[in-house]
Every structure is written in structure tokens, then in C-alpha cells.
Amino acid sequence: MLCCHKGDPHRNIIMWLDHRAVSQVHRINETKHSVLQCVGGVMSVEMQAPKLLWLKENMRETCWDKAGHFFDLPDFLSWKATGVSARSLCSLVCKWTYSAEKGWDDSFWKMIGLEDFVADNYSKIGNQVLPPGASLGHGLTPEAAKDLGLPAGIAVAASLIDAHAGGLGVIGADVRGYGLACEGQPVTSRLAVICGTSSCHMGISKDPIFVPGVWGPYFSAMVPGFWLNEGGQSVTGKLIDHMVQGHAAFPELQAKATARCQSIYAYLNSHLDLIKKARPVGFLTVDLHVWPDFHGNRSPLADLTLKGMVTGLKLSQDLDDLAILYLATVQAIAFGTRLIIEAMEAAGHSISTLFLCGGLSKNPLFVQMHADITGMPVVLSQEVESVLVGAAILGACASGDFASVQEAMARMSKVGKVVLPRLEDKRYYDKKYQVFLKLVEHQKEYAAIMKGD
Ligand SMILES: Nc1ncnc2c1ncn2[C@@H]1O[C@H](COP(=O)(O)OP(=O)(O)O)[C@@H](O)[C@H]1O
Numbered sequence: 126m127l128c129c130h131k132g133d134p135h136r137n138i139i140m141w142l143d144h145r146a147v148s149q150v151h152r153i154n155e156t157k158h159s160v161l162q163c164v165g166g167v168m169s170v171e172m173q174a175p176k177l178l179w180l181k182e183n184m185r186e187t188c189w190d191k192a193g194h195f196f197d198l199p200d201f202l203s204w205k206a207t208g209v210s211a212r213s214l215c216s217l218v219c220k221w222t223y224s225a226e227k228g229w230d231d232s233f234w235k236m237i238g239l240e241d242f243v244a245d246n247y248s249k250i251g252n253q254v255l256p257p258g259a260s261l262g263h264g265l266t267p268e269a270a271k272d273l274g275l276p277a278g279i280a281v282a283a284s285l286i287d288a289h290a291g292g293l294g295v296i297g298a299d300v301r302g303y304g305l306a307c308e309g310q311p312v313t314s315r316l317a318v319i320c321g322t323s324s325c326h327m328g329i330s331k332d333p334i335f336v337p338g339v340w341g342p343y344f345s346a347m348v349p350g351f352w353l354n355e356g357g358q359s360v361t362g363k364l365i366d367h368m369v370q371g372h373a374a375f376p377e378l379q380a381k382a383t384a385r386c387q388s389i390y391a392y393l394n395s396h397l398d399l400i401k402k403a404r405p406v407g408f409l410t411v412d413l414h415v416w417p418d419f420h421g422n423r424s425p426l427a428d429l430t431l432k433g434m435v436t437g438l439k440l441s442q443d444l445d446d447l448a449i450l451y452l453a454t455v456q457a458i459a460f461g462t463r464l465i466i467e468a469m470e471a472a473g474h475s476i477s478t479l480f481l482c483g484g485l486s487k488n489p490l491f492v493q494m495h496a497d498i499t500g501m502p503v504v505l506s507q508e509v510e511s512v513l514v515g516a517a518i519l520g521a522c523a524s525g526d527f528a529s530v531q532e533a534m535a536r537m538s539k540v541g542k543v544v545l546p547r548l549e550d551k552r553y554y555d556k557k558y559q560v561f562l563k564l565v566e567h568q569k570e571y572a573a574i575m576k577g578d
């Protein structure tokens with residue numbers, strides 16, 4: 126989302142993970158406005174309305190009064206490419222409270238103190254809305270074409286948010302021949318998990334499903350004609366990096382990985398294999414447990430006040446400790462995915478297969494732990510950068526190469542590999558999951574004790 130930083134128009138971005146609009150999001154949630162039903166009942170501080178309210182309240186003269194547009198990144202990019210300020214249905218529906226069926230809800234913006242948007246017919250946040258894949262204007266402008274080194278006029282599609290493009294890039298793949306439970310079943314039995322800095326859990330349905338603490342249902346926000354529920358974890362890849370880089374043995378890890386020309390994660394995975402002895406690698410964390418919400422919980426608890434927890438630390442700080450802490454962190458993220466899936470299933474989703482993509486899907490340990498801990502097979506795409514496949518699907522629709530997004534999805538998503546769960550380890554992970562749930566219960570008890578007299 127774009128704005129100004131201390132009035133400097135060249136530093137005008139607020140990152141999605143910026144949590145400064147806490148007071149604003151509390152006030153928005155206190156309104157209990159009906160638009161909140163479509164974001165899991167509670168708006169996230171990572172969404173646009175609280176950030177906009179923060180700007181109005183804190184940077185009125187330097188930004189709010191002067192800004193010409195407020196954009197989500199994908200809409201900003203398509204505007205820069207084509208000069209067309211039309212917004213994607215995806216970004217507006219998922220992050221800005223726009224409804225695919227009813228449009229903007231004036232009463233919401235008035236109630237939260239942003240009536241300015243209503244007064245100017247939403248011109249700064251979008252009053253022309255296009256479905257993802259629709260062709261924008263006359264394609265690349267000569268100026269953008271020069272910047273990108275491409276011919277002018279190339280078709281540019283109305284966009285998707287990065288995670289949604291990843292979901293589109295994987296969820297429609299032809300799975301025949303892999304013996305998966307989702308073969309021959311509706312695409313609604315698949316959950317796309319886009320895992321990078323954060324993780325996004327994208328489930329689709331024919332009818333709207335309201336899942337407490339999970340964003341949506343959003344109509345046509347990812348696959349046209351389907352409702353989308355988007356679960357998420359605010360920090361996942363970022364959390365793993367944080368735990369590993371902050372450990373005392375990190376310099377030793379870096380030196381050893383460099384000497385072997387390996388990434389630190391490939392080195393850690395092979396180190397875990399060395400120290401696991403006769404038992405499966407996941408069993409190394411029998412007495413080390415992590416709660417992963419170092420940046421609050423996005424889904425399904427929708428509680429930005431939650432913090433990270435680790436139990437089972439020892440005095441030693443060698444490479445073995447680092448590797449086991451890394452493993453426990455990866456497992457905690459997978460337990461978070463299990464919690465999200467359980468919430469989605471309790472509300473009516475029926476999921477049998479995970480489709481993983483994003484930077485973390487390059488990590489075989491992360492993928493295996495997701496399979497083992499959820500008990501579901503994981504499908505990896507042939508093209509790891511599935512967000513780019515999703516973007517290419519939209520481009521191929523905008524250029525007229527395919528008549529529909531569904532047709533392009535079926536032709537352009539390809540299965541690379543299937544990772545099966547080790548069902549024999551289920552009992553161990555069920556016990557660790559019990560501990561996982563206790564961690565957050567205890568954290569809430571600690572907060573209540575400290576609040577009391
Ligand atoms: N080869 C790899 N092996 C293990 N982890 C990786 C690898 N590449 C990226 N990652 C993890 O993925 C995260 C970044 O994922 P990426 O999809 O590139 O980010 P973003 O979500 O910001 O687009 C990093 O934080 C890192 O933890």
C-alpha cells in the first residue's frame with residue numbers, strides 16, 4: 126500500500142507486516158460492522174482500512190491531504206505499466222472491504238471516520254474494478270516498455286495479490302496418475318499454501334463458508350466463480366530466518382555451509398540427519414516446543430497480541446542446539462497450518478491434499494513436516510516460483526491466448542513432485558500438537574494473571 130513517510134514522497138510505502146495501526150484496528154473491530162463478517166469476524170491490522178485511518182490521524186497534512194491515490198502493490202504495478210488506475214477485484218475484495226456483489230459499503234467508511242472516500246466516489250482507492258486477467262488499457266505504455274526492455278503494447282492483466290497468484294499457479298494442476306485423494310474430486314478438496322516470508326492458506330468453495338478467524342469468504346478473488354477463504358501466518362520464512370540467524374552458533378553454521386557450497390538450510394537439514402540416530406528426524410524435538418506467533422496470530426485465532434514461545438531450552442548453544450531449534454520452529458509452523466485446516470474443516474471445508482509453493486517449499490524438511498503433521502500428501506509444482514506461473518496465467522488471459530482463467534490454469538499448472546506423510550509417526554505428532562495447543566492456552570493465562578490485581 127502506498128502513502129508518504131514523513132512527507133517524503135519517495136519513501137511512500139507501508140508494508141503489510143507493519144503493525145503500527147493497532148489502535149485504529151481495535152476501533153474498527155469495535156464497530157462490529159457487517160463488512161467484518163467477510164474477514165473472519167475480526168479485521169487484521171495488516172489490512173488497508175486501519176492503515177488508511179492511521180495515515181489520516183497521523184500524517185494529515187504531509188500525506189493524507191496530498192495523496193492522489195492509495196494502491197495495493199499489484200494495482201500500483203499495473204498502473205505504472207499501463208497508466209490505468211483501475212483496481213483488481215482481488216486486492217479490493219481481500220484487503221479493502223469491497224464486495225464483488227455490492228461494491229463499496231459507504232456506511233463502513235463513514236462509521237470508521239474515512240467518509241472522505243465516499244465524498245469523492247472512492248476515486249483515491251478505486252472506483253473502476255476489473256476481474257484478474259482482464260486486459261488493461263492499451264497494454265504497456267512506451268515509457269514502461271522502455272524501463273522493462275519490452276515492446277510497447279504488450280498485454281497487461283488486472284492483477285492478483287502475490288499469494289493469490291501463487292494459489293492460481295498451483296491449485297488447478299492435473300494430478301492424474303499420482304494416486305492422490307483429490308484425483309477426480311472437486312478442486313475444493315485442495316488447499317494451496319503459499320509459503321515465503323509469510324504463509325497463506327487458500328481454500329476455495331462453491332458456496333460461501335464463514336470460518337472464524339480466517340479471511341473471506343471472498344467471491345472470485347482467486348479462482349473465478351469460487352469463494353475464497355484465506356488463512357495465514359504472518360511470519361514463517363521470516364521466523365525461521367530469525368531463529369537461525371539469532372542463534373549463537375549461526376557464524377559457525379554460515380562458515381560450514383559456505384565451505385560445503387550449501388545453503389544454510391541444506392546444511393542444517395543434513396546436520397539433523399547426522400544427529401537423529403535411529404529415530405525419524407522429527408523426534409529430535411521431543412522436549413523442545415515452539416509457539417510461532419512472534420508477530421501475532423493471523424489465523425485462526427486472529428489475535429495480534431500473541432507472542433512467540435519456546436520451551437525446553439538448555440545452556441548449550443552449539444550447532445546441534447541450533448539445528449534442533451530450527452526443526453522445532455519448522456514443526457511449529459506446520460502445527461499452525463494444522464490448526465488453520467481444522468478451523469476450515471470445522472466450518473465446512475473438506476480438504477484432502479496440500480499444494481505448497483513459495484520460497485519455503487524449496488526446503489524438503491519444511492515440506493515433509495507439513496505432510497507428517499497434517500497427515501496429508503503435499504503436491505509441489507514443476508515450477509517452484511508458482512506466483513510467477515499465476516501471473517503468467519493472468520497475462521495469457523489478457524493477451525487472448527486462453528478464453529478463461531480456468532482453461533489457462535488447467536494448461537499451465539504442472540505437478541512436479543508428491544511428498545507423502547509418514548503416517549507411522551502420527552502418534553508422536555498428535556502428542557506434540559497437544560503441547561502446541563497448551564502453549565497458547567498458557568500464554569493467555571499468563572496475560573490474564575498479569576492483567577489482574
Ligand atoms: N532454498 C531454500 N531453502 C530453504 N528455505 C528457503 C530457500 N529459499 C527461500 N527460503 C525461505 O523462504 C523465505 C522467502 O520466501 P519467498 O517466497 O522468496 O519470499 P516472499 O514471500 O517474500 O516472496 C525465506 O525467508 C527463507 O526462509
Ligand SMILES: O=C(CO)[C@H](O)[C@H](O)COP(=O)(O)O
Nearest residue numbers: 141286287288321322323325
Ligand atoms: O497477506 C498476504 C496475502 O494476502 C501476504 O502475507 C502478503 O501479501 C505478503 O506475502 P509475502 O511477503 O510472504 O510474499
